[in-house]
Amino acid sequence: MRRRLGRECLYVPSCRLGLYVALRHWCPPGGRVLMSPVNDDVIFFVLLAAGLRPVQAPLRAEDGTLDMAAVPESLWRGLSAVLTTNLYGTPDPAPELRARCDGLGIPLIEDAAHAIGSQVAGRPVGSFGDASVFSLSKHTGAKTGGFLSVADPGLRAGLERARDELLWPARLSAELAYALRPYAEAGVRGLRLIGAARAALRLLGLEEREDIRMELRPGELKQAMSAAPALADFHSWIRVDMHDYRLRPGGLRLRRTERLLTRLDHRLAGHLEGVRRLSATRWALPRPGPAQPLFRVPLLVEDRDAAIAALARRRIGVGYLYDPPLDVYAGDVFTDPSPAPEPAAWFARHALPVDPFKAETAISVLTELGARPARPPSAAWDAVPPAWGEHGV
Ligand SMILES: Cc1ncc(COP(=O)(O)O)c(C=O)c1O
Structure with missing residues (x-):
């Protein structure tokens, strides 16, 4: 990833944890962050966990990218950061956003979860922000892991410490479940037991949404927000679809990820x-x-x-x-x-x-x-x- 992006990269067990680390580093609690409303709700909860106020951006109807021209001047001036989404891999206007953020003196953070191979203005998505975060669950199919990349290599050691403080120790049971998951899924698929597969995934806590959006639970959410910034209080929202999001990876997980990354x-x-x-x-x-x-x-x-x-x-x-x-x-x-x-x-x-x-x-x-x-x-x-x-x- 360092070679691909031309900047320093740090392994994280999930993109969502990498985003949390980046937001905590770059955005003081209480800050307002421009983000895309057409986005995974998990990311919304990551912002709330970091003690930030999400500000929903106007998008282009054609491709769901951020429509800078529709952002009023007064809104720009109240922001502490901009977070891009690069939805489905379509790049947001990163060079223009970079210039805008520089003009305002605020950080640009790129969520490149969907955009590991995308380019904009001849450069990879993820090479414009003060920080950018990738997910290895998507294109590589590793279903775990990601990278936090930073423009300033001098920040790497501090961010590594911040990441490590958030990690939970590796668990053998989680490693085994991770190792067996592709075989279990393939087996159930092979038998065409889609209903059973979904039920099994629900039991494993890997599929928790009845609907497209998870249940908001506003009362509990308000309570969690009174403790922000804090990850633990938001665990039940942020873990959705990936309970291992803050687990220190074991050897097996890393080896499989490495193998998939080479492809x-x-x-x-x-x-x-x-x-x-x-x-x-x-x-x-x-x-x-x-x-x-x-x-x-x-x-x-x-x-x-x-x-x-x-x-x-x-x-x-x-x-x-x-x-x-x-x-x-x-x-x-x-x-x-x-x-x-x-x-x-x-x-x-x-x-x-x-x-x-x-x-x-x-x-x-x-x-x-x-x-x-x-x-x-x-x-x-x-x-x-x-x-x-x-x-x-
Ligand atoms: C736009 C976007 N960002 C971030 C993430 C989180 O990635 P991860 O599952 O690696 O935490 C997702 C997950 O689907 C996503 O869709």
């Missing part, structure tokens, strides 16, 4: 191939610049529930949905709402994040279904090429 370029090439296929369909919007090895391709469809159901019938699960946006989900007790929420809400409702490795099947399912492409209300449709007509795939 990253191969995986990224696979992502790129799927992205090219999906991007040529009528459910994708034309994107400027070279194709990126996105983590998921956000196709835009009118009836997303029907598309999800049709994909499920072909045993393609759709995850990483972030609907409704965080300001609607949490309300203004817990966050400042976006000054221009409609485009984010539109994107959150219509984006169908497709795994590039499932491109062929997904395209045939959507074609058979006759899924209608969705078009952002404000988009310049004149720019849409003819291949996008009703008959083009």
